Amino acid sequence: MILLVEQLLNGLQLGITLFLMSAGLTLVFGIMQVINLAHGSFYMIGAYVGATVAAATGSFILALAGALGAAGVAGMAVEILVLRQLYKRDHLDQVLATFGLIFFFNEMTRIIWGKQPLFMDIPTWLKGNIELLPGLIYPVYRLAVIVVGAVVALLLWYLFSRTRLGMQIRAGASNRDMVSALGVNIKLLYTLVFGLGTLLAGLAGVMAGPIFAVESGMGESILILTFVVIVIGGIGSVRGAVVGALLVGLVDTLGRAFLPTLFRTFLSSSYADSVGASLASMSIYIVMAAVLIWKPRGLFPSHH
């Protein structure tokens, strides 16, 4: 029972990290109609800059600020220099260009930071474990990640449904030319949206820094999961990203945690271990396939 609760928390925490990644990606796709394969690179930039600032200053808050700034600025620069040329082209051109950006950013981190992974420690005030329930010991840092993710989800909801900027963004998504004719600077709006998306990826990256290996190419492994999330949630929907991310996080974690044990009840242990492990790594894709059969446009399709 305790183990189940602990694994649920682990799933929730993975889901929150995925949400931060997929919120940005789905925003950019839903509003700007651009497929950005390089989204994982901004996650990597967040982690690298965060680790560097943390090592230099010893302050996690400064690392957070530096990472968010770097990822946001890099994102806006990419939007202005690369993506603006691609809005009128078809999706294949966008995929090729952003795929090229992955190589560019991976090599850039190798040139700047060297070939081995970087170290990033948990800040002392988030170190240690607390006992949530009798026998349930959980790292404080992972709880903090859950809280930050929940706060970001609330802020995003507020931004889109309660502010003027959010209204403009939604309007721009449904009719770009009309919004432009009404006097809204749509170019600037797109740059801001893209920057917001990459900033969220940078946030996910810097928070992942102390837990995961900070290394060149770290964005790709999470990028695949992120795409699964937005396909499940419905491309372009932030609400879908929340639900999809939590679903993927929970299914992946619980599958890894319990499938081998489940199989061991009726198979020999070595066979159960390998079948369980294989099935656990397939589980999220099975869920994705099931969702697509049931709802081909994802759980919460956006309007157009």
Next chain:
Amino acid sequence: MKRLLMLLTAAAFVFSLQSAAAEPVKIGMITTLSTKAAYLGEDIRDGFQLAIDQEGGKLGGIDVELLVEDDGRKPEKAKQIAERYMKKDGVKIMTGIVFSNVAIAVVPKVVRDGVVYLSANAGPSKLAGKGCNENYFSVSYQNDNIDEVVGQFVNDSEHQSVYLIAPNYPAGKDHLAGFKRYFKKDISAEVYTQLGQSDYAAEIAAIRAAKPDAVFFFLPGGMGVSFIKQYAQAGLSEEIPLYGPAFSFDERLLKAVGPVALGVKNGSQWTHDLDNPANKQFVAAYIEKYGRTPTLYASQGYDTARLIGSALKAVQGNVDDLGAVKQALKKAEFDSVRGKFSFGTNQHPVQDLYIREVIKTDDGQYTNRTIQKVFENHVDAYAAECEM
């Protein structure tokens, strides 16, 4: 008279050019210099290059030319490079492949075509047993060695049960099999994770619940970095000690995990603190040249180069007589940084294996310290299957 002199000078010049051009022995290095694993190939190359530079462009007194190409960790690409080395450059000696799957794709083909291949890292069981070849030498180890030494060490310790964890792919199963070959007590569980996984929270929670006496993991590269960090953060390091092969504890990965890996014991065939003159000289020269502590990969590159040097010296640079080159290689008459070194019947090392521990030096760096020699003149498990 003057014309004759000019002619003679010109002729001498042409001849000297020709002989100089024909002189250097080409060595083809195929290694991984890009992707996340780039630092492994970089260290093998730098170790190899150091041996050449120490002799002023020679190995064993013979001029050599080192060709280096990046395989990007891809078997197909490595095959193309090998093909080019053979056809275009006329290379007779190759080395450098980091990964076993790449080695399995390349080595059988090149040794069939009459190239001598010396492994500076990968030592897959496929090439050590039935698939052994008289043109193939492993200078590093047979893969299982590094796990066998930990298996024996943990078997001899007070731990009664061990929890095993590795990625779900052939090498993962091989490494756990190596551990189990010498660990005869209770296996608490054997868990296979997804290749490239970065979040191990679920597995760590399961370990906490299973309460084993120790954990043995084989998770190369970034997977190991993530696992070690999360294991320490979960507060398990103090309760359930962690053991692993040397791959997750080389001096460059320790930059990424140092504080959380402190005290972890791991198995290796070499450490920079081994007390022998060849090693002391190597470590000092490497640090001076590259400004970093050599990893085991660097030591393997260096040993490979010096072994080649010993053979080139014996045949006086004549690599056309491959039989003589192989005979000279087999004698392994060079000062290995591992102290003593010799080849077994399957041309894999017969060597001592050690347990070492991650420590913090006075200047705040993280490194390994040898604590115990576990195996003396250890022969790999596949040597008997090799018919040569």
